[in-house]
Amino acid sequence: MEPIIQLRGISKAFGNSVILDGMDLDIYPGQGLGIIGPSGTGKSTILRIIAGLLAPDEGEVWIRGQKRQGLIEDGNDPVYIGMVFQQAALFDSxxxxxxxxxxxxxxxxxxxxxxxxxxxxxxxxxxxxxVADRYPAQLSGGMRKRVSFARAIMSNPEHPEDNPEVLLYDEPTAGLDPIASTVIEDLVRELQHQAGCGTYVMVTHQSSTIRRTTDRIVFIYQGKVQWDGKTADIDTTDNPLMRQFFNASIHGPIHVID
Structure with a gap:
């Protein structure tokens, strides 16, 4: 199966801080991909590069075999990509x-x-x-998240080619209680089948969200993919980075920031 999105040699730095360092990543159609890793390792940066909201310093982004030139507003990708931001990013007014x-x-x-x-x-x-006539301030955190999902999957009957085919989720369950998180996790899977957005990329730190919403996991550390495998294998892998991350241990190869 050919990837729907490919990142090749992606590098990105902010000032003197190198976030991504020649990273490669393939995203396959119909798959829920989870991007995990310690805080500050560039997971949200990857989403913004995929979405065309941020340009890499080096490397190429390929969408269904077509090389992206510039940012999303500079041309038309062959696949429309929707994004659910971490804080819902609704317009309060x-x-x-x-x-x-x-x-x-x-x-x-x-x-x-x-x-x-x-x-x-x-x-x-x-x-x-x-709830159509309410304002974001009148909604709970979980309700705002669901509204942001609805916005991300909104289709345009005048231009069916612009209907979202890939969704990017940036910490969709962050700040939610366990019950609200379960509602959002179930919704991610439901939308995969109901909304025509069968392919998605999920950035999250929460174990339940990782396990319940993803089919495949990539672990990002020091600017590169350090582990790539099925979600079902995360408990049996002997990769020391994965073991430390899921055991929440301060001892191991991941540098602990004081």
């Missing part, structure tokens, strides 16, 4: 309807009534009904 339908309000000629119907359909998919 807009209603839920305006947040979820933002792209359609800005870039389409669809009537307001039709956009309302499309928004309500996506909200229903994430278990959020009768």
């Amino acid at each position: 807009l209603t839920v309807e305006e947040n979820v339908g933002f792209r359609l309000f800005q870039q389409s000629h669809i009537s307001h009534q039709k956009i309302r119907e499309l928004v309500e359909a996506k909200l229903a998919m994430v278990g959020m009904v009768d």
